[in-house]
Amino acid sequence: MIRCKFRKTLALCSAIAVTVGCSSTSESPVTDAQHSVAVSKAAPKNIIMVVSDGMGPAYTTAYRNYVDDATTAEIETVVFDDILVGNASTYPAPVSGYVTDSAAAATALATGVKSYNGAIGVDVDKQPLQSVMHWAKAKGMRTGLAVTSQIVHATPASYIAHNESRKNYNAIADDFYDVRVNGEFVADVMLGGGTSYFEREDRDVLAQFIDAGYAYADSYNRLASIPTGSNVIGLFAPVALPKVLDDKRKNRLEYLTQHAIKHLENDNGFFLLVEASQVDWAGHANDIGSAMAEMHDLAQTLNYLRTYVEENPDTLVILTADHSTGGLTIGANGDYLWFPEYLRNLKASAETMAKALGEQEDVGQYMAQTLGFELNSEELAHFAKVASLDEEARYGAIKAFLDSKTNTGWTSSGHTGVDVEVFAFGAGKQAFTGQIDNTDIAKKIFRFIDNRPHNGDSVDINVELNDGSAGSNDCDFKDDWRCQ
Incomplete structure (x- = not known):
């Protein structure tokens, strides 16, 4: 003991000291017998x-x-x-x-x-x-x-x-x-x-x-x-x-x-x-x-x-x-596609968007500006509904939206x-x-x-x-x- x-x-x-005790010797913590690695003279x-x-x-x-x-x-x-x-x-x-x-x-x-x-x-x-x-x-x-x-x-x-x-x-x-x-x-x-x-x-x-x-x-x-x-x-x-x-x-x-x-x-x-x-x-x-x-x-x-x-x-x-x-998977749902362009102009994280979304007078304008790309009428209507959710649900919805736009997959949290x-x-x-x-x-x-x-x-x-x-x-x- x-x-x-x-x-x-x-x-x-x-x-991993070479000898057992309260302080090690001057030898390296890993000896040649434990591990051999070629080290250049110019270390x-x-x-x-x-x-x-x-x-x-x-x-x-x-x-x-x-x-x-x-x-x-x-x-x-x-x-x-x-x-x-x-x-x-x-x-x-x-x-x-x-x-x-x-x-x-x-x-x-x-x-x-x-x-x-x-x-x-x-x-x-x-x-x-x-x-x-x-x-x-x-x-x-x-x-x-x-x-x-x-x-x-x-x-x-x-x-x-x-x-x-x-x-x-x-x-x-x-x-x-x-x-x-x-x-x-x-x-x-x-x-x-x-x-x-x-x-x-x-x-x-x-x-x-x-x-x-x-x-x-x-x-x-x-x-x-x-x-x-x-x-x-x-x-x-x-x-x-x-x-x-x-x-x-x-x-x-x-x-x-x-x-x-x-x-x-x-x-x-x-x-x-x-x-x-x-x-x-x-x-x-x-x-x-x-x-x-x-x-x-x-x-x-x-x-x-x-x-x-x-x-x-x-x-x-x-x-x-x-x-x-x-x-993380590049491509999902059986589709051989990935669209990273929807990620390149984000002005804030999805979490920050979720916090701010419930306070916006014009939800569609805020989301389009912060996401960095235009939204179609269906997407505008989607975020109008998302804005009424609690913050955690808004965060999940924004991440899911970006996954769908990019066709990104995940297998685990x-x-x-x-x-x-x-x-x-x-x-x-x-x-x-x-x-x-x-x-x-x-x-x-x-x-x-x-x-x-x-x-x-x-x-x-x-x-x-x-x-x-x-x-x-x-x-x-x-x-x-x-x-x-």
């Missing part, structure tokens, strides 16, 4: 991990059609086509079957270990795991994240925190401050939503970060005013950021990524997690308009990152999805178990080619961090929970895993 002494700081024992100085939550293969194909120039005979390629290198399986630990949730998938991508659905940075026995972000911090790299969800959501949380349930948002927010690597905060830059979880009556974690020297931004404009190279916590919404169709910044993920990099760049390199979080939420809602808009937000981010890598060729960018959501695509460019991209597992991505990143230039001397890594308590009682992680 693994035990740690309960002192002012609580050492968390990594389940990347900077590593940017991009996760597009819920983005199954149908999403990238749909996006290609969505942005296609209809005036040409060919369907032009998009950024995803240019950087595709392979596929990854996504299944969780056997206890959760074949279909993963975001928490188990993020834990696999962050730590290289399969876990149960709902797990945040812990294994099937709820033992804390060491992530690639922890390892990068231990190796002297600056670290950060930029996401469009709340920063305590499943994907970003799994790179920093340890919790038995993804739903424990407040405890996860506490971990962002309490979990340390060799005495340092895990992330130097944190950008996304989630003020409600950090600024609470029971504990003001945001104030603690500010007192610890972090610059704080609560708007995109204020983020731009922070001096380059700062430690930053930017929380731009109480929970998640608005849907991109409703946000005042239509390139919000690109913008956050640019600013994260601005503050992370340094001579010893950086590790950055970027998440296009709301592709998944559009899939859960079966909302094709938002799905394509969120994909466009991601594509703009990737185009920026390609330019960045051209100027900084010692940088590696990896993109994958944690799973596919919604069972949840996740599906299909493999997802893997994309990579920059230094070391060849390591991700072919058919791999999602855990392989973390294992390869661990090795890249070990073999990167300017790595310095080998170091011990001690991942700690800084809870401020005193005493020397034994702490049994398996039975009382948070030691509280």
Whole structure:
């Protein structure tokens, strides 16, 4: 049984460390015996991990059609086509079957270990795991994240925190401050939503970060005013950021990524997690308009990152999805047709349209203007009836209307178990080619961090929970895993 002494700081024992104990050795968390991967001598100085939550293969194909120039005979390629290198399986630990949730998938991508659905940075026995972000911090790299969800959501949380349930948002927010690597905060830059979880009556974690020297931004404009190279916590919404169709910044993920990099760049390199979080939420809602808009937000981010890598060729960018959501189909009802042109001029999300519809004097004019295309008499009469429904029913009706106009299909409101695509460019991209597992991505990143230039001397890594308590009682992680 693994035990740690309960002192002012609580050492968390990594389940993938080479030796069992409260801190690992200076060896990589993944040994040659555990995983063998060819790593170029010119390992990347900077590593940017991009996760597009819920983005199954149908999403990238749909996006290609969505942005296609209809005036040409060919369907032009998009950024995803240019950087595709392979596929990854996504299944969780056997206890959760074949279909993963975001928490188990993020834990696999962050730590290289399969876990149960709902797990945040812990294994099937709820033992804390060491992530690639922890390892990068231990190796002297600056670290950060930029996401469009709340920063305590499943994907970003799994790179920093340890919790038995993804739903424990407040405890996860506490971990962002309490979990340390060799005495340092895990992330130097944190950008996304989630003020409600950090600024609470029971504990003001945001104030603690500010007192610890972090610059704080609560708007995109204020983020731009922070001096380059700062430690930053930017929380731009109480929970998640608005849907991109409703946000005042239509390139919000690109913008956050640019600013994260601005503050992370340094001579010893950086590790950055970027998440296009709301592709998944559009899939859960079966909302094709938002799905394509969120994909466009991601594509703009990737185009920026390609330019960045051209100027900084010692940088590696990896993109994958944690799973596919919604069972999106391009074409439905037995008809071999899809009409993405009805999605290209949306002025607001279907959800926002539904909220506003009941307040309109001229329902038809509002819908035609906001949808971005003309409505026939039958469609005008349809929306006149829809306006009398409650908000949830209006939302469903608008989504169903767009599905009908585009001939889009969905098989689920949840996740599906299909493999997802893997994309990579920059230094070391060849390591991700072919058919791999999602855990392989973390294992390869661990090795890249070990073999990167300017790595310095080998170091011990001690991942700690800084809870401020005193005493020397034994702490049994398996039975009382948070030691509280």
